Amino acid sequence: MPTKPPSLDACYYDGLSSRRRPVRLSVAGGYLLLDGPDGGRSVLAAAVRVSEAHGTAPRTLRFAGESAFCEAGQGPALDALLSALGYRDGIAARLQNRWRWAFVSLASVGLVLLAAYLYGLPWGARLIAPHVPIAAMRSLSDEALAQLDKYLLKPTALPEERRRKLQDGFQELAAADPALARYGDSLALGFRASPRIGPNAFALPGGQIILLDELVALCDDDAEILAILSHELGHLNKRHSIRMLIQSSVVAAITAVWFGDVSYAAGVVGGALLNSGYSRDMEREADDYAAGMLRRRGGSPALLASALEKLEASHLARRAEKERDEDGKSGRIMDWLSSHPDTGERIRQLRENPAAD
Amino acid sequence: MQSDSSAVPPDDAPVEHRLQFTGTGGEYFRIWIVNLLLSILTFGIYSAWAKVRREQYFHRNTLLDGGGFDYHGDPKAILKGRIIAVALLFILSLVEKIAHDFYYPVVLVASPLVPWLMIRSFIFRSRNTSFRGLHFDFHGTYMGLCKAYLIPLIVLIVLSGTMAYFSEQAALEASRQSERAPYTGAILLGSMFGIFLLVPALLYRFKAFQFNHLAFGASRFESRFRLRSFYGIYLGVFVLLPLFAGLILASISVGIAIWAGIETREDLFAAITVLWSILKGNEILIWSLIFLGSLIYITALVVLPAWFAALLTNLVWNNTRLGKHRFKSDQTLWGVSWIVVSNLLLMLITLGLYWPWAKVRLTRYRAERAALLAVGSLDDFVAGATREKSAIGEEVADIFDFDIAF
Numbered sequence: 001m002p003t004k005p006p007s008l009d010a011c012y013y014d015g016l017s018s019r020r021r022p023v024r025l026s027v028a029g030g031y032l033l034l035d036g037p038d039g040g041r042s043v044l045a046a047a048v049r050v051s052e053a054h055g056t057a058p059r060t061l062r063f064a065g066e067s068a069f070c071e072a073g074q075g076p077a078l079d080a081l082l083s084a085l086g087y088r089d090g091i092a093a094r095l096q097n098r099w100r101w102a103f104v105s106l107a108s109v110g111l112v113l114l115a116a117y118l119y120g121l122p123w124g125a126r127l128i129a130p131h132v133p134i135a136a137m138r139s140l141s142d143e144a145l146a147q148l149d150k151y152l153l154k155p156t157a158l159p160e161e162r163r164r165k166l167q168d169g170f171q172e173l174a175a176a177d178p179a180l181a182r183y184g185d186s187l188a189l190g191f192r193a194s195p196r197i198g199p200n201a202f203a204l205p206g207g208q209i210i211l212l213d214e215l216v217a218l219c220d221d222d223a224e225i226l227a228i229l230s231h232e233l234g235h236l237n238k239r240h241s242i243r244m245l246i247q248s249s250v251v252a253a254i255t256a257v258w259f260g261d262v263s264y265a266a267g268v269v270g271g272a273l274l275n276s277g278y279s280r281d282m283e284r285e286a287d288d289y290a291a292g293m294l295r296r297r298g299g300s301p302a303l304l305a306s307a308l309e310k311l312e313a314s315h316l317a318r319r320a321e322k323e324r325d326e327d328g329k330s331g332r333i334m335d336w337l338s339s340h341p342d343t344g345e346r347i348r349q350l351r352e353n354p355a356a357d
Numbered sequence: 358m359q360s361d362s363s364a365v366p367p368d369d370a371p372v373e374h375r376l377q378f379t380g381t382g383g384e385y386f387r388i389w390i391v392n393l394l395l396s397i398l399t400f401g402i403y404s405a406w407a408k409v410r411r412e413q414y415f416h417r418n419t420l421l422d423g424g425g426f427d428y429h430g431d432p433k434a435i436l437k438g439r440i441i442a443v444a445l446l447f448i449l450s451l452v453e454k455i456a457h458d459f460y461y462p463v464v465l466v467a468s469p470l471v472p473w474l475m476i477r478s479f480i481f482r483s484r485n486t487s488f489r490g491l492h493f494d495f496h497g498t499y500m501g502l503c504k505a506y507l508i509p510l511i512v513l514i515v516l517s518g519t520m521a522y523f524s525e526q527a528a529l530e531a532s533r534q535s536e537r538a539p540y541t542g543a544i545l546l547g548s549m550f551g552i553f554l555l556v557p558a559l560l561y562r563f564k565a566f567q568f569n570h571l572a573f574g575a576s577r578f579e580s581r582f583r584l585r586s587f588y589g590i591y592l593g594v595f596v597l598l599p600l601f602a603g604l605i606l607a608s609i610s611v612g613i614a615i616w617a618g619i620e621t622r623e624d625l626f627a628a629i630t631v632l633w634s635i636l637k638g639n640e641i642l643i644w645s646l647i648f649l650g651s652l653i654y655i656t657a658l659v660v661l662p663a664w665f666a667a668l669l670t671n672l673v674w675n676n677t678r679l680g681k682h683r684f685k686s687d688q689t690l691w692g693v694s695w696i697v698v699s700n701l702l703l704m705l706i707t708l709g710l711y712w713p714w715a716k717v718r719l720t721r722y723r724a725e726r727a728a729l730l731a732v733g734s735l736d737d738f739v740a741g742a743t744r745e746k747s748a749i750g751e752e753v754a755d756i757f758d759f760d761i762a763f
Contacts, residue, residue, distance in 0.1 A: 060427065133455070
């Protein structure tokens with residue numbers, strides 16, 4: 001005995017009025033049959049367009065080229081009717097109806113985001129960085145420097161003669177690398193003091209390198225200072241700060257979108273945590289660049305190594321002092337926030353591998 | 358089979374049809390995460406298809422009198438809209454970063470586009486929403502929107518200009534300790550207050566424009582709003598409630614002060630010193646206070662807008678009709694507060710993964726608090742003429758058929 005052909009009750013709308021007509025749906029001979037008090041009709045099975053299953057919501061069966069359609073509640077009767085019509089869900093519809101696929105998707109989203117952060121983002125930034133106009137970076141750096149001058153930096157107290165000597169050494173270094181010429185006038189050495197930052201030197205994306213008096217005082221020898229400056233020139237040559245800027249703005253934008261619904265603050269904090277300072281690879285690249293530059297000028301990478309040693313020692317001393325002063329609260333948080341490429345490893349590399357290029 | 362609405366009640370007795378929402382967080386999570394993965398893998402291109410899936414899920418799971426709503430947006434039109442929007446934003450930010458001097462002229466030249474984009478987006482959204490086979494429509498025009506906004510907008514621009522000018526002036530005079538500083542300050546405060554007072558009027562005009570141009574098939578929605586209701590919501594949520602909360606806090610602190618026997622200013626200082634010394638030694642206490650404080654702050658940030666949205670929705674629907682039928686919305690402040698605060702906490706705990714459940718909860722609440730007060734049958738609406746494709750050439754319609762709303 002043949003099984004009873006699938007059929008179920010549904011509502012029919014003609015698309016011209018909001019009138020709801022009850023119909024009974026069934027399938028026979030490759031046709032969908034509609035039968036109701038107002039009459040019946042048949043539609044070729046191939047002309048029936050079934051809506052995706054959206055949870056438990058009623059599904060629609062539309063007819064190609066018509067505004068009329070049927071609306072039917074979900075259940076085994078509808079499933080039987082649809083399979084008799086030869087209907088099968090699309091890929092995305094099947095994916096989103098299974099928990100297993102949801103978890104696979106979740107894990108994949110995590111993996112893709114991680115890979116994009118670790119590899120895609122630095123790669124993209126490296127690609128874009130050479131095309132960023134220096135003028136735009138310059139105006140950005142000027143703004144940043146103005147802010148720093150207002151809050152963190154003080155005018156230098158170095159005697160003019162000392163400054164001129166360092167300036168000459170710096171110009172000589174910069175002239176040795178033709179690739180730096182694209183920074184034009186922006187490539188300049190600026191002198192500042194900052195008891196709050198301590199001994200340091202940093203390169204701004206526009207090409208300015210700021211040397212702090214505290215660093216000059218720390219180094220016995222101008223050759224060491226010049227070694228540090230060539231490391232900073234390395235950051236400029238490789239456009240590290242432009243790359244970091246691109247990376248951190250992308251991360252900030254994405255976290256802001258993701259956490260946008262939670263709170264803007266969470267996004268900003270997330271972005272700051274993921275991105276602070278140069279990456280390990282960037283420091284190493286700048287070290288290699290400085291080592292090459294020092295060697296070409298008849299110096300030794302060991303000069304940079306000894307300067308880094310002094311910086312590290314002074315950094316540790318300052319941190320210990322700060323912890324004594326403030327019970328270490330703010331100091332500890334700042335350390336946790338700043339990415340910390342292990343200086344010891346960098347020093348060892350510079351000393352042991354003076355010939356590497 | 359007897360359809361529910363064919364039993365016609367007498368004309369004067371409206372039948373209440375509550376909206377029903379049948380979606381669940383788990384279902385939407387699966388849709389959302391698959392959408393997210395495919396959008397990432399296709400560099401955002403799939404996001405247009407994802408939007409259609411999401412809209413269809415929420416439309417189809419919203420039922421009125423047993424029948425579902427439907428969404429018909431074309432993903433390609435949405436993709437086109439997104440490309441246009443991203444390009445516009447990119448150009449604007451590029452101009453701002455690189456050619457700063459041209460930024461305001463460019464914004465000025467581009468600003469007439471904004472009402473046009475708004476109208477296109479309303480039209481797209483309403484025409485692609487249907488119920489019982491009839492599509493909604495939007496009849497607002499560019500000139501109509503400009504007219505509705507013209508006067509309040511001019512006032513707003515004048516006030517903003519005054520504010521911008523006098524805030525610089527005030528800073529300058531304050532630094533010089535000029536005698537005119539108080540007058541400048543007063544003008545500055547006045548213009549800020551003027552802007553504050555103007556916002557409800559803008560909102561009133563906007564909602565009136567939006568709802569009086571909305572149609573279901575050939576039937577137009579009609580809204581009768583009163584300006585003072587908008588001022589009522591605005592003042593209530595952003596002035597009176599914070600004031601009330603402040604008063605409660607103040608009376609609690611005064612109560613504690615009296616209970617603790619603080620009478621003179623020296624007593625107060627002493628109490629603060631004691632509190633301070635307790636705090637200073639206790640890192641856990643400090644961090645929990647900071648945590649509590651930021652929690653209250655964030656809560657206020659989400660609760661006030663949620664209250665505002667709930668009251669606005671109630672106001673709009675309770676004063677809107679469609680033919681003989683009326684609408685009702687009865688969201689309560691407690692109801693939305695509970696939902697948005699618990700959503701926020703769960704989203705923080707799950708790093709945002711709770712989002713689909715949060716969205717479903719809010720949607721369900723909003724749907725189930727809304728009702729159609731039907732007078733007679735729902736069978737009598739007919740399709741509008743705009744669905745006929747003869748009016749404009751299809752290609753032209755296709756070029757301008759995009760959705761810019763995110």
